[in-house]
Amino acid sequence: MIGQIILVTAGLGLLIAVLGLGVLWLLRARSIGVMLAVVAVVTVAATLAGVVAIIFAMAIEERSKNIVLTVVAIAGAVGLGVAFVLARRVVKAGRRLVAAVEAVPASGEFDPPAGPLFAELDTLRSALDQAYARIRDGRERERALESARRELVTWVSHDLRTPLAGMRAMAEALEDGVVSDEATIRRYHTQIRLEVDRLSEMVDDLFELSRIHAGTLRLSRSPIGLGDLVSDALAGVEPLARAKGVRLYGEANGIVPVNVDAGELGRALRNLVVNAIRHTPADGTISIRAEDDGTTARLSVSDACGGIPEDDLPRVFDVAFRGEAARTPGPDGGAGLGLAIARGIVEAHEGDISVVNTGPGCRFEIRLPLADGGHRVG
Template identity: 50%
Template sequence: MGDMLLIGLYALLAGTAVAGAGAVVLRLLRGRSVLVHILVLLAVTVLAVVAGVAVVAYAMFLSGHDLRVVLVTVAASAVVSLLVGGLFGRRLAAAAMWARAARERERRLEAGRRDLVAWVSHDLRTPLAGLRAMAEALEDGVVADPATAAEYHRRIRVETGRMTQLVDDLFELSRINAGALRLIPTAVPLHDVVSDAIAGVAPLAASRRITVLAPETGWPVVRAGEPELARVVRNLLINSVRYTPADGTVHIAAGLDRDDVWLAVSDSCGGIPADDLGRVFDVAFRGERARTPSTAAGGGLGLAIVRGLVEAHGGRVGVRNVAGGCRFEVRLPAA
């Protein structure tokens, strides 16, 4: 029994020494990734076993041959343990990183949902109050002047159109976030989509004296869902026209870069502050501090919809400041 206690003590001391060294190493590496910590913990565990067996083997005064057999066996087992542990440790670290990214994304989505509810509540409450007041004035006969009544009817139509657009945007954004968007990719001539979008934004651009410029030729063909792509281009153009000062210019162009088609919309908004560049595509972010205020500003959903639709196509969208304004760039797979 005494020999067994002595062997256990030797193994405990050897393992404790290795564990102490491992604790120091972990403390020095506390700023590193999860994978590094997992590998260090695995190495400490295996080395503690190896050290205990080696110390006990020396203490037992084994023959040289027997000692080598024990050490080779333990070393082989340690190598196998480290390889298998490293493989599964890498998967565990990847899962941990994915879980952390998922939690961070969920926090951002929850914050976006709260902001969205606040923005939508404000955007609906104000026009609804105005619509109710105008409807009551017309119903009670308070407004008898035909010109004033016509103006009330026009304002009711305008506000109703704005709320309809807001509801449409909310529906589209909910489809994207719920994964209910069903794309039917086809070969879409970008020239046709851009021409239709420019024609659709022409009244807004004319009212603000904004010039929309686009080249006549050089438009590639992109593989995408045509209605969704049309919405992307339309939202980008409307956003640039809204935030470009009067008498400004909006440029739209496209080209082919290897296997990607890029589409760029550049404006003369004056640029976006660096702190806001990463938030431009967030839900309900309007960027009044970054751009010229506009009474025609939307519900802050247009660019969020753009990002969702582009990512649904397997593409990406970004924004950067250029001389006098900013440039939105979309990249999609070529047809």
């Protein structure tokens, strides 16, 4: 008898479950409230089928049968009522969340709906809040890049126009025979060559910066000691420092091994040293140090520029920032791209670059992972 009741109840329950799943599949695009109602109906129907099977198998008298069926019907009605209330709450909470999303202004400021939500919807609310925050950050970065691009175009066009105008004037003077003495002709030729060199350097900087911004900078890494980079940088800028009357001092504590692209990182270090030379007065001293703290390698360039205004410190590595009102650079000036290029190269090496005011000037510092610190070698 018990086995028969179990088999009948299981069979009816399985049939009702299959029918319920079919209905849920057909209504899969409908409201979650409808889904909950179907689940409640399936549950009540399966229970009622089991009770009916028990009643008929046990030959219960009519009065008892009616009482049992009534109790089951009331329980089913209660279950449907609870499911309906829960469905309304879920639908209402979902609509509040949708309304909050639809009310997001163009600025991307998401105002999450107040009040408690179901755990899943609350997780969704947090995820939406974080997603809109990332969107706002992305838009701010995009606006900053666009502003930097416009500023770069303005500054570079000015820096191109000035030497080009000078070269044109000197070339026309040579062509028209306005100057004829050998000394002036040689001076014009020398000046034209110097301006061409400056323009070539500017074009190289622009190309390097475009690769950095486009993410196409390819590094060819190999183990190297930072002391070698310091030596190469000092040798490369020594003529410029001598012409300016600036003293250079280099120091490397130990080998300080790193996995880097020696050419690119050397360029970043030279940019820092050249920048220091340009802003250090004659008879000043610039020191370049390489050291490590056991996990991080550090390259620092300290100058005697007199310091950088605190308001300008966050902008030092921005494209085309020179920290001066005049846009026309001096004879050894650049286009304001050197520090931006240095930052891009250092960040491509998973490093960090910063600047602080200290002593008679400021200190630029590059921090990189050591070669034996378990970092990826590309």
